[in-house]
Amino acid sequence: MAPVFLNRIGTATPRHEVHGTFRAFAEGLIPEGRERRLFSRMADRAGIARRWSVLEPDGRPGLVDAEGFYAPGGFPSTRARMVRWEAEAPALAFRALEALGPVEGITHLITASCTGFAAPGLDHAIAARLGLEESVARTNIGFMGCQAAIVALRAAHDAVRADPAARVLVVNLELCTLHLQERPEVEQLLCFLLFGDGCSAALVSADPEGLRLDGFRCALMPEASEQIAWRVADNGFDMVLSGEVPKSLARALPQRLPALLDGAEPAAFDLWAIHPGGRSVLDAVEESCRPPQGALAASRAVLEGHGNMSSPTIMFVMRAMLAERERGRRGIAMAFGPGLSAETMRFETV
Known part of the structure; x- marks a missing residue:
């Protein structure tokens, strides 16, 4: 069978840097004492200097974001988080597509996300933005977490092996910061201290480059x-x-x-x-x-x-x-x- 190539990758993150603000908020949820000191030591060792979010940070003590999406004592429902994901996701995807550069003749579109869902969803928004053919073959991969990009590339690989004329656009988009929880458990807070928002767009084809x-x-x-x-x-x-x-x-x-x-x-x-x-x-x-x-x-x-x-x-x-x-x-x-x-x-x- 003809070989398959990952030709190019474009990436994008939101414009708001939030790591310090998110860390300060999380630390404030833990009572003074041994557990807070443990959290601080673990955060120092995490190897993370910056994270990016669709939410604008608020530097005041006890607050997360400037618009009150995460109001202390009144964090948003799942529905509110999905409404925000649907509003923010397309713009970030379009920025990753711009970073990818020109794409022509796309026959397959694969999107992956585990942080938000809507139908019609991100695949429809991308198809409309790029003016893709109505016959474009769409696949949405959900809830496979951090490994979904490789799963999506495997699906793209299979499509090109089946038809060497196929040109597959793969978009991975996550808005992890829309799922912050107001909980004091150290392990849970350390988990959310890891995550940021981002998007990638990639072209997979039989063209021998990349x-x-x-x-x-x-x-x-x-x-x-x-x-x-x-x-x-x-x-x-x-x-x-x-x-x-x-x-x-x-x-x-x-x-x-x-x-x-x-x-x-x-x-x-x-x-x-x-x-x-x-x-x-x-x-x-x-x-x-x-x-x-x-x-x-x-x-x-x-x-x-x-x-x-x-x-x-x-x-x-x-x-x-x-x-x-x-x-x-x-x-x-x-x-x-x-x-x-x-x-x-x-x-x-x-």
Whole structure:
């Protein structure tokens, strides 16, 4: 079959930088004492300097955003959060599309999000914006969390293998900051301290430029099935991201690595695009997979500058690799999601 290529990636974030404001608010929810000190130490070690949001921050003590979306004691309902997602998502997607550059002849459109839903939704807005043919084949991928970008690329890969004339537009968009919860548990607050908003747009086709996509693998880890979970609740989506995830990955990955790498040794891959789910997640991958020294630098840089944006995050990492690519370098992309599960993609620069 004809090879398939990830040609280009465009990315965008909202204009509001919120990490300091969100951290101060979260810290204020914890009573003075040992737990607040623990939270502060963990936040310092998170490896995040900036995160971006569609919400404008409010610097006054005890407040999150300038317009009162998160009013103390009266956080918004799920419906209000979805209304905001529907209002904000298209504009951010359009900015990522502008960063991607010209796209012609799109035959397939794949969108992925786990932070908002509407119908007609983001796929319709993008199709209208780009003037796509009415016959464009649309696929919406929902609730697969941080690994959804690799799942979406796999679907794009399958479409081009089935029809080498196919040109697939893949858009991953998450507004994670619309799901802040007013809860004092340290683990929950540390979880939400990771997340920011972002969007990626990518073109996948048979045109031989960018990254050749060589194959995909998945591994379910049922022994840790409840350590990452994402469920719709009355006041937003409830996120479970256990502090045990890095330990579970460190235990589970070595035995699954031969299958995930399709029998290759870790040393065979020069480029490692690892989803930066958090500093400790990257540390666990580094410890258990033994990539070349410094191979996770791009992932750590994206974490520092953007936090975890869920599904588009790994595309930010791969965009950095595309920008500095050297022909003939083999790579592995890896992301984790609910389940616990891992999705991988092998690629080579061309």
